[in-house]
Amino acid sequence: MIDKSSASLKEALSQIKDGSTVMIGGFGTAGQPAELIDGLIELGIKDLVIVNNNAGNGDYGLAKLLKAGAVRKIICSFPRQSDSWVFDELYRAGKIELELVPQGNLACRIQAAGMGLGPIYTPTGFGTLLAEGKPT
Secondary structure: OOOOOOOOHHHHHOOOOOOOEEEOOOEOOEOOOHHHHHHHHHHOOOOEEEEOOEOOEOOEOHHHHHHOOOEEEEEEOEOOOOOOHHHHHHHHOOOOEEEEOOHHHHHHHHHHHHOOOOOOOOOOOOOOHHHOOOOO
């Protein structure tokens, strides 16, 4: 098995460039990698596409990354909640893109990407507004 561990945060982040797609784990604020988020902000990386369950809470964690202007697009299944004001303001101002994906489809897409597979097709979204503009 290939050793993908890094000796430092700087080394781990060295492969992430402007425009990269980054999967950030956690559910809400639980389990979010705060050091990763702070490191991305420190490096000034921009135009990120973030894959996460939601679009951030309050002004910490993922919301802190959004507030820093580092994210161009977010792919998630649960973008809004009572304290998602950072995302709400950016989205209403047209400053961030949203790709809304049902939770099960999101999990399947993450798994497929981790396995190096291409797109996956499920009957869940076929023929719905979620499928508009996407290959079928």
